[in-house]
Amino acid sequence: MARPRTFDEEAILDRAILLFWRKGYEATAMSDLVGELGLGRSSIYAAFGDKHQLFVRALTRYLDRQDALLATALDADGPALGQLRDLLGRLLAADAACGPAGCFSVNSIAELLPHDGEVARLAQRSLSLAEEAFTRQLERAARDGELSEAITPHSGAQLLLTLVQGVQIIRKADPDPARATACLDSAFALLAGKATPVEPVGAQVSAGPPVG
Template identity: 70%
Template sequence: MGRPRTFDEEAILDRAVLLFWRKGYEATTMNDLVEELGLGRGSIYAAYGDKHRLFVLALGRYLRHQSELLDTALGDTGPVLPHLRNVIDRLLAADAACTGAGCFSVNSIAELLPNDTEVAELARHSLQFAEDAFTTQLERAAQGGDLSPAISPRNAAHLLVTTVQGLQITRKADPDPTRASTCLDSLFTLLTTTPAPTTTTPEPAHATP
């Protein structure tokens, strides 16, 4: 029987998340992991498997945490669209403040897909969770007459998820927060119900005597 582990496996995973998030998968070496985690190679292999398996476990932990945060943040009964905008702003700000390296999920998708099936499955599940959560909120907005009838709640949710993912990529090249804010302003303006234009009946033309 092997000796019981004397370290907190979940705490070690949290440290692995930050390392992979900061450096990326390919650039992170086993030496980096040994130094960052404070464990020998043998302990890492015994507890988590190889580098790829450790990365998948770390990414899965990060995505579960993000889903829990999103689920909690959306638990609000106030006006939907302003609340959604606030939640997205907070998610973007949290990722920017954590490592300065952007979103761990988006970075992983960009680096490892389409060839890594395990990462692809984690990413699909996470994106679907976010889209479903947004759809539920936007259905409430539609019922209240706040969502533009030009778009369905499901399509609006897909647009929100896609826009947020795109912003995570583009702001790595241009981190100016006003650009992301302007983009979201435009998107939520399009999603919001606008008064129908007033139509007037033209005056009949008078025959020229």
């Protein structure tokens, strides 16, 4: 009879996320995982498979959290554009709080695509869910008269998704948070068809738990 596991798999996955996030996939050796997770090689293989399988499970857990935030952070109350501006500001602030490591999902895309099919499928699903959430919010903005008539909700969602992903890459070279803020201000002024930025609905953009 196999012995029952004496460790919390979810807690182990959270520690694996932080290690892969900090070092990247290729630079993380099995010895690093043994030291960080506090498990022997045989226990890691038995519970999670090889390094790649563990990485996929860690990335899946990370993306599931991000998808859950997008599904619950936007609602029908308050200005649609301001609410979306606040959400994106919080996402970028949360990743900035993690220092030079940046965004785990963006890092994974940059390092492993297009050659890793499993990671590609995870990334494509997450990006698609984000685009759908942004599109729904911009459809509400259009109904409420907030969205410029020159921009469709779908094209606006594509613009925001590309902007956020690009900001994550650029700030590895230029971590000044003012750049991200200026980019969001410009994008939302464009979406609103105004010369002045759209104010986020939150009184203060704060860095929450890492989700980007």
